[in-house]
Amino acid sequence: MNQRQIRRLPNRGRQLLLAGALLVAGAVAFGTRAVATESTDARTADQDVQALKKELVDLNRDLFRLEEEILYPASTQVAVFLSLNVGTFFALDSVQLKLDGKEVANYLYTQREVEALHRGGIQKLYLGNLKAGEHELVAVFTGKGPHERDYRRGTTLQFDKAVGAKYVELRITDRDAALQPEFAVRQWE
Amino acid sequence: MTPSLVHRCRSLLVGAMLACAGGMAVADDGTQPAADVPPPTRIRDLDYGDVLFHFFQDDYFAALVRLEVAQEAGRVPDHVAEAELLSGGLYLSLGMQAEAKRRFEALLAARQVPPSVSDRAYFYLARIAFQRGDAADAWQSLGRIRGALPGKLEPERRLLAANVLMSLGRFQEAAASLDGWQDGSVWADYARFNLGVALVRSGEAARGVQLLTAVGTMDARNEERMALRDRANLALGFALLQDRQAEPAAAALRRVRLDGPFTNRALLGLGWAETDASRPQQALVPWLELRERPVVDAAVQEAYLAVPYAYTRLAANGQAAEQYRNAVSAYVAESRRIDESIAAIRSGGFLDSVLDAMPEGVGGPEVASWFWQLSRAPDAAHTRYLYPLLATHSFQEGLKDYRDLRIMQANLETWSGSLEAFAAMVEAREAAGQALGPRKAALLDAADLGGYEQRRAELDARVAQIVATRDVAALATPEEAVRWSALHALEARIEALPAGDQRTALAERAQLLRGTLLWQLDAEYKLRLSRVRTGLGQVDEELAEARSRLTMVEQAGGDAPRETESFAARVEELDRRIARLEPRIEAAAAAQERLLADIAVRELEAQKARLASYATQAQFALAALYDGAATGAAR
Numbered sequence: 001m002n003q004r005q006i007r008r009l010p011n012r013g014r015q016l017l018l019a020g021a022l023l024v025a026g027a028v029a030f031g032t033r034a035v036a037t038e039s040t041d042a043r044t045a046d047q048d049v050q051a052l053k054k055e056l057v058d059l060n061r062d063l064f065r066l067e068e069e070i071l072y073p074a075s076t077q078v079a080v081f082l083s084l085n086v087g088t089f090f091a092l093d094s095v096q097l098k099l100d101g102k103e104v105a106n107y108l109y110t111q112r113e114v115e116a117l118h119r120g121g122i123q124k125l126y127l128g129n130l131k132a133g134e135h136e137l138v139a140v141f142t143g144k145g146p147h148e149r150d151y152r153r154g155t156t157l158q159f160d161k162a163v164g165a166k167y168v169e170l171r172i173t174d175r176d177a178a179l180q181p182e183f184a185v186r187q188w189e
Numbered sequence: 190m191t192p193s194l195v196h197r198c199r200s201l202l203v204g205a206m207l208a209c210a211g212g213m214a215v216a217d218d219g220t221q222p223a224a225d226v227p228p229p230t231r232i233r234d235l236d237y238g239d240v241l242f243h244f245f246q247d248d249y250f251a252a253l254v255r256l257e258v259a260q261e262a263g264r265v266p267d268h269v270a271e272a273e274l275l276s277g278g279l280y281l282s283l284g285m286q287a288e289a290k291r292r293f294e295a296l297l298a299a300r301q302v303p304p305s306v307s308d309r310a311y312f313y314l315a316r317i318a319f320q321r322g323d324a325a326d327a328w329q330s331l332g333r334i335r336g337a338l339p340g341k342l343e344p345e346r347r348l349l350a351a352n353v354l355m356s357l358g359r360f361q362e363a364a365a366s367l368d369g370w371q372d373g374s375v376w377a378d379y380a381r382f383n384l385g386v387a388l389v390r391s392g393e394a395a396r397g398v399q400l401l402t403a404v405g406t407m408d409a410r411n412e413e414r415m416a417l418r419d420r421a422n423l424a425l426g427f428a429l430l431q432d433r434q435a436e437p438a439a440a441a442l443r444r445v446r447l448d449g450p451f452t453n454r455a456l457l458g459l460g461w462a463e464t465d466a467s468r469p470q471q472a473l474v475p476w477l478e479l480r481e482r483p484v485v486d487a488a489v490q491e492a493y494l495a496v497p498y499a500y501t502r503l504a505a506n507g508q509a510a511e512q513y514r515n516a517v518s519a520y521v522a523e524s525r526r527i528d529e530s531i532a533a534i535r536s537g538g539f540l541d542s543v544l545d546a547m548p549e550g551v552g553g554p555e556v557a558s559w560f561w562q563l564s565r566a567p568d569a570a571h572t573r574y575l576y577p578l579l580a581t582h583s584f585q586e587g588l589k590d591y592r593d594l595r596i597m598q599a600n601l602e603t604w605s606g607s608l609e610a611f612a613a614m615v616e617a618r619e620a621a622g623q624a625l626g627p628r629k630a631a632l633l634d635a636a637d638l639g640g641y642e643q644r645r646a647e648l649d650a651r652v653a654q655i656v657a658t659r660d661v662a663a664l665a666t667p668e669e670a671v672r673w674s675a676l677h678a679l680e681a682r683i684e685a686l687p688a689g690d691q692r693t694a695l696a697e698r699a700q701l702l703r704g705t706l707l708w709q710l711d712a713e714y715k716l717r718l719s720r721v722r723t724g725l726g727q728v729d730e731e732l733a734e735a736r737s738r739l740t741m742v743e744q745a746g747g748d749a750p751r752e753t754e755s756f757a758a759r760v761e762e763l764d765r766r767i768a769r770l771e772p773r774i775e776a777a778a779a780a781q782e783r784l785l786a787d788i789a790v791r792e793l794e795a796q797k798a799r800l801a802s803y804a805t806q807a808q809f810a811l812a813a814l815y816d817g818a819a820t821g822a823a824r
Contacts (some may be wrong), residue, residue, distance in 0.1 A: 122238025
């Protein structure tokens with residue numbers, strides 16, 4: 001192979017290589033182009049899917065309402081919510097809920113749920129039915145208290161259930177002065 | 190190849206590379222628009238708190254359904270505007286841009302929307318418009334934001350504004366908007382990266398290189414920043430290669446991590462930089478490393494051609510010829526595997542296999558980020574060649590739509606079962622209502638509340654008379670009453686006796702007894718009257734309780750048949766809606782699958798064409814080598 005040929009071959013190789021490089025680099029561009037040619041179809045399909053999803057949201061809303069009205073009519077409905085305000089002194093693990101001595105909920109929290117509570121979410125812990133009259137609610141919270149100690153505390157509420165839905169909120173707050181958590185129950189009208 | 194042609198090829202190459210790197214650098218693709226909606230400082234409606242509880246766990250569908258129920262039932266009266274804003278954000282998160290836009294616009298059209306809410310609504314409208322490709326509309330919405338947005342939304346707004354300006358070709362303004370943006374957020378770096386790429390593309394290489402260098406040399410302590418730094422160095426390396434600045438290009442490409450999603454392309458580029466710097470032996474280092482990697486990657490495929498090219502530059506023609514032969518074999522084998530992939534996609538189940546390949550726990554709005562973090566597609570027949578395609582926004586949107594449809598299909602199946610149970614319950618209630626009817630009527634008939642009330646009124650009148658006449662004897666105990674009656678009888682008998690001393694003496698004794706008894710009764714009168722009044726009060730309470738219970742019994746029974754009828758009608762209507770939607774979901778999912786499978790097959794066919802082209806090039810090069818060797822031998 002003479003000098004001229006040696007120079008020619010690499011040049012040829014380089015030309016081929018660069019053409020190949022364009023193909024490599026353009027891999028995504030090819031994909032994008034392929035998507036672009038389908039874009040009209042895709043847009044129509046997307047619009048159809050969006051419309052279908054909206055109908056499904058509406059249907060779910062109506063189903064959800066029907067379920068609530070059939071299973072928990074307003075005249076007997078009782079809902080117990082749980083909220084966490086700051087919660088520096090207490091890491092929530094679980095809650096046990098008793099209504100008139102009968103356990104109605106025993107809930108173990110995931111990290112994700114606890115974070116959602118910390119960010120301001122309020123959990124609907126229990127939804128059930130109660131007849132009008134005097135009732136007793138007992139909630140027992142377990143978790144880690146100050147200094148990583150196991151912590152178990154209860155709170156009780158005697159309440160009068162009238163004809164109409166009853167909302168009760170269990171609130172875990174910080175009692176800064178005592179550096180302790182505080183567990184309170186609040187009735188909502 | 191003439192220098193100008195080489196240069197043109199390089200320009201195209203760098204342009205494509207920048208398109209690749211820059212296209213994926215838009216961190217803000219609108220897949221999680223609602224995730225940063227800050228909660229109100231105080232929740233005033235428990236139902237709104239319940240919606241947020243699901244929302245903060247990224248369970249957007251559950252949050253939206255609960256929000257719709259709460260809004261319809263008027264249970265969020267203290268969070269009306271925020272709830273509407275959240276609703277728009279949730280629709281956006283679930284890929285329903287049209288409905289989201291409608292919600293935001295309706296919210297903004299309403300009166301008395303606090304600026305904190307309207308600003309966020311305009312931000313999301315801008316995002317929707319930008320996603321739709323309408324930068325002018327996006328810019329208009331951004332212009333209506335009056336104050337700083339809360340939390341992470343503000344840097345996102347600045348990034349969006351910079352991106353919109355770039356889309357409008359207003360690079361100077363985009364650059365000006367980045368000046369002084371030093372809040373330490375990754376958003377500012379994304380904006381600098383995007384602007385750097387846009388400037389290089391538009392021909393303002395110097396300013397673009399400056400921005401990309403800043404991002405490519407930034408301090409990165411988390412995966413997101415490290416990935417962005419890699420992308421910046423990759424784009425910078427190719428921009429400099431285009432400008433024939435081999436040394437700084439090599440320096441930028443060497444900064445790309447060796448174990449990231451951009452490593453292969455960086456190694457390929459580094460080889461070119463070395464050859465440009467007339468160091469073909471050095472170019473072999475990254476290219477040989479690259480050739481050891483799975484051949485499914487496009488950069489690796491190209492390395493099969495690049496390695497023998499370097500050998501020819503080193504005049505090692507024997508090794509070059511061997512490598513070209515290896516390349517041809519590898520391309521043919523790869524092409525066969527692509528055929529298998531096409532067949533697998535054609536046989537169905539393509540999207541399910543893509544979803545199955547996802548790591549556990551992934552499937553929410555973070556799907557996009559999962560693909561982004563993947564260095565290559567899962568090694569399954571359906572997906573192994575599709576990483577670049579899977580990573581595109583439009584493909585992921587299509588995939589999410591498909592996944593949503595399948596989730597909703599499962600959701601409807603569950604509801605279908607529940608509806609059957611509801612229907613049975615309604616039926617049972619109807620039967621119980623019918624059976625209870627006669628018992629209820631008998632109970633209501635027997636409950637003579639009027640009689641009791643009459644007696645209560647009589648008692649009241651009697652007490653009033655006792656008080657008026659201070660009739661202490663009327664409050665006597667039964668024993669006292671017996672004694673009182675006996676005394677009365679005794680007095681009558683004494684009266685009947687013949688007059689005389691005996692009668693007088695007896696009468697005096699009777700009078701004494703009467704006086705004593707009256708004195709006792711009088712002493713107890715107030716206490717006894719108070720007891721009687723307390724007793725009457727209790728009677729009143731019990732009568733009221735009985736009245737309330739009877740009213741409840743009457744009402745409970747009164748509405749029951751109507752309610753049961755209405756429930757039965759609703760169950761039937763919802764059942765019909767489910768039945769209508771089920772085949773539509775199935776058809777939409779199948780259409781989605783077909784659409785994306787077609788796109789995937791076209792992508793694979795393009796890859797096959799590329800491999801065929803590589804194989805042809807390798808064969809030509811091989812032929813040229815043989816030709817050269819033969820010519821040399823002949824001489």
